[in-house]
Amino acid sequence: MKGMTLEAVAKACDGIYHGSDGDKIKEVSAITTDSRQIQPQGMFIAIKGARSDGHAYIDSCYDKGALCCISEQELPGEKRPYIQVESSLQALKDIAQLYRANLDIKVVGITGSVGKTSTKETIAAVLSQKYKVLKTQGNFNNEIGLPLTIFRLTEEDEIAVLEMGISDFGEMTRLTKIAQPDICVITNIGLCHLENLKSRDGILKAKTEIFKSMNPDGTVILNGDDDKLITISEVYGKKPVFFGIKNTAGIYADHIENLGLEGVRCRIHMAADNAVQTENQTENAAEDFTVQIPVAGEHMVYNAMAAAAVGEALGLTAEQIKTGIEGMETIAGRNHIIRENGFLILDDCYNANPVSMKASVDVLDTAKGRKVCILGDMFELGENEKQLHYEVGSYLAQKQMDVLLTVGALSTSIAQGAKDYRKNHAGAYPCSVHTFTTKEELIAQLPALLKQGDNILVKASHAMEFPKVIEAITEMTQE
Incomplete structure (x- = not known):
């Protein structure tokens, strides 16, 4: 090393x-x-x-x-x-900081409340069209995982794409000191880790600590449709690069066509003034292009725009950016489509918060055929946790879901939200609601509740261990 x-x-x-x-x-x-x-x-x-x-x-x-x-x-x-x-833990971080400083490498740091991993995957897929890229694996995005990711770098690597996750103030300051990013991407400011961060303003403050140890000459890339992020006017005297659908001031997307569970097609318009000055030349800004994103959900358009912004900042052409986006693959637990045992399963069970839960419901709503939501508890939501679960249920009831299965004490509020919405809205879609205390109780009833050809969303916080539900569905003997 x-x-x-x-x-x-x-x-x-x-x-x-x-x-x-x-x-x-x-x-x-x-x-x-x-x-x-x-x-x-x-x-x-x-x-x-x-x-x-x-x-x-x-x-x-x-x-x-x-x-x-x-x-x-x-x-x-x-x-x-x-x-x-x-302290060995502090030594781990100090040594990683030393190694990062020793390497002549560009670092892309990614944070946000929702979509960090899928954005990381999209950015890495794009940058791999031109560079040798190392990316965060799994959930190695905290004060132990990030240093271990840094240690995987070699002198052959040209770019590191690093996911950076936090749950309290000060954590991002320590992470960015290790990563020293050249490009910072923030996906959004949503409702997560409210136990410690209290409010979206608190989340904004904690996430933007990523700027503290970034390269002062680097690039900040932000979601321009986020009402909190749009308030950031400059970082180290430079304007951020914004991307959005509603906000067309920077990189933006239109002509969005939802292809159901097969993905999304859109046209991405690049910002001409985002061309980057390198040591040897001025790279031309990428041209506008139409792209088919192979992962379901309109929220993936934001990931694609973020990746396009990073790609343009690092000198990729429109064709390279397009090829990278269209070639990306899903990973287990993150909007991963599984076709097995007569079912189409949307495996999004790595983690959950209210924003991502609603987004996953939107994805399932595009499916053709019977739709089943298997939802579990969302943790670290603070004092309003029951209300936030209830709102997910109310939101779900406004979609065309056929069956809702909830697991856990908090998720009974999801079920109640769905029931109350149906009760108060005569024209609501007739969704069958079932609640379970444990995933073992749910698994025992799956053969009776699921039908061949079902489209099934499985989502909950990581601690609910919902991959076991996925496994049970794929191995299930139906009645």
Whole structure:
């Protein structure tokens, strides 16, 4: 790893180096917090977790060929190199910051209340048309996951596309210090993590901490249809690049054609003044283009516009941007279409908040045939959590949903919202509503409730473990 000698690492994390002078100048080959993934000449950072203490695995890491370990404890009699620190977690972040600074690479940082992952996937698909790109995998977007993603970078990588998730004030400040983004993308300011952030203004304040350690000469890309983000007039003396459907001042989309679960077609208009001045030349702004986004939901148009803005900022042509968008693939738990066992399943069960829940309902509403919503509790919504669940149910009842199945104590409010809307609106679509306390109770009743050919949305907060519901549907023996 470039510049990652034991001496440099010890200095970066303010640690005490124990070992020979000869080993001090050696570079580590890789860095991990998982003893099972240690590589020869790699470094293991021992972190105390809720379930296990990494310090218990230090000896096994040396046995596997580790060059050095980071430890909060003194290791009496240990002859092999180690660095003693006050906090291994802080050391993890400090070392990642050092490694990021050592690399000549562009970083795209992505945050927002909804759509971070799908936007990350779209941006990475676009940039891959011109550059070697590394992107965040899974949910590695927090103060442990982000450093581990940084450590995956090599000198061959040209761009890192990093998702950055938070739940409290100050977290983004620490994340952006590590990532040092050249381009910052904020998807929207919605209702999530209200327990800590209290309001959308609080969410805006916390998310925009991403600007604190960004490249001052970098680019800020914002959703121009978001009433909070549109209030940001400049960052480090530069105007943001806005994208939107209603707001046509920057990059915008029109001629939007919903293709149901097969995706969305639209025309994206590029902003001529977004051309980027590089060291060697001025890149031409990309031209307008028509694109078919292969993922369902009109909200994907926003992801495509964000990706187009990033692509243009980094010198891609309209054809490269279009090809990247049209070639993107869905991932499990994120608007992922599964056709199995006679069902079409919309797997969006990685996480949920009121905005994303309603968006997923909109996607399912475009399907042809019987539509079934399997919805679970949404967490971290603060004191208004029941009302926010209730509003999702009321919203759902305004669509043409045939069956609503809810799981969990909070989701009974979704069911009640749907029932009340039907009761108060004579012309409401006749949706059959069923509530369950646990997913096990739901799974036991699925054979009786589902029919061949059903279109099924499965969505809840991550802690509800709804992938088990997906698995049960795909393996179900129908009555």
